[in-house]
Amino acid sequence: MISYIEAIPAFSDNYIWVLRKNDSVVVVDPGDPEAVESYLEKKNLKLEAILITHHHYDHTGGIMKLNEKWNPEVYGPKGGHIQGIKRELSEKSIIKILDTEFVIFETPGHTLDHIAYYSKDINSLFCGDTLFSGGCGRLFEGTPLQMFNSLNKFSCLPSETKVFCTHEYTLNNLKFALEVEPDNLVLKNYYKEVNTLRESNKISLPSSIDLENKINPFLRTSVDRIKENAENYTKQANLDPVEVLAAIREWKDNF
Ligand code: ZN
Ligand code: FE
Numbered sequence: 001m002i003s004y005i006e007a008i009p010a011f012s013d014n015y016i017w018v019l020r021k022n023d024s025v026v027v028v029d030p031g032d033p034e035a036v037e038s039y040l041e042k043k044n045l046k047l048e049a050i051l052i053t054h055h056h057y058d059h060t061g062g063i064m065k066l067n068e069k070w071n072p073e074v075y076g077p078k079g080g081h082i083q084g085i086k087r088e089l090s091e092k093s094i095i096k097i098l099d100t101e102f103v104i105f106e107t108p109g110h111t112l113d114h115i116a117y118y119s120k121d122i123n124s125l126f127c128g129d130t131l132f133s134g135g136c137g138r139l140f141e142g143t144p145l146q147m148f149n150s151l152n153k154f155s156c157l158p159s160e161t162k163v164f165c166t167h168e169y170t171l172n173n174l175k176f177a178l179e180v181e182p183d184n185l186v187l188k189n190y191y192k193e194v195n196t197l198r199e200s201n202k203i204s205l206p207s208s209i210d211l212e213n214k215i216n217p218f219l220r221t222s223v224d225r226i227k228e229n230a231e232n233y234t235k236q237a238n239l240d241p242v243e244v245l246a247a248i249r250e251w252k253d254n255f
Pocket of ligand 2: 056058059129166167
């Protein structure tokens with residue numbers, strides 16, 4: 001089974017997650033092939049598989065180069081639109097890599113093809129750009145309702161599930177979350193904690209489902225205070241939870 005997970009930083013704020021069993025690894029969303037290559041070389045590891053969450057280039061840019069060198073199994077969303085994918089996945093697909101089982105969720109919203117990988121074996125969720133700590137992905141292709149349903153799939157997972165997102169957006173997300181829900185104590189404490197981590201350039205991830213359910217406004221659209229603030233922002237009354245999500249997503253886009 002996978003026994004070790006580590007992040008390779010890439011570009012300005014991406015993380016390429018490396019899942020390791022002995023000297024074999026799987027990488028998630030290898031946007032930058034050089035970053036992966038130098039990591040593998042330094043640690044003398046071999047690449048067995050690639051997991052892709054969606055079609056954006058900062059997540060897929062390394063597939064072809066890594067394919068050439070390692071010929072790994074390459075999993076990703078169905079549709080044939082991402083070059084180099086060898087096994088297309090959809091809702092409830094189950095895959096086994098490095099003796100570890102993953103179930104696939106379709107999570108449209110940020111993009112329409114977005115999928116996430118959840119493993120009960122290792123209590124871990126790889127959610128790409130759908131869920132961030134304290135936030136969620138921008139709605140480039142999907143609707144607020146799609147994003148709402150996608151996030152719901154995550155918030156129902158066991159609370160101890162570790163959340164591996166693909167970007168270091170946490171601190172900015174938490175600044176916004178505090179605007180939306182200023183009296184949330186858990187959020188205030190988490191903000192302080194992440195602020196300290198980021199001051200010394202340390203990673204803020206993984207998060208957990210338990211923590212996200214307590215602090216992430218995009219998972220908390222039924223909370224009265226968040227609903228009221230969304231209504232103030234849109235100057236509309238009686239917003240339902242999906243409309244609250246739409247409102248705070250737009251608010252965040254302009255924050
Ligand atoms: Zn993206
Ligand atoms: Fe991204």
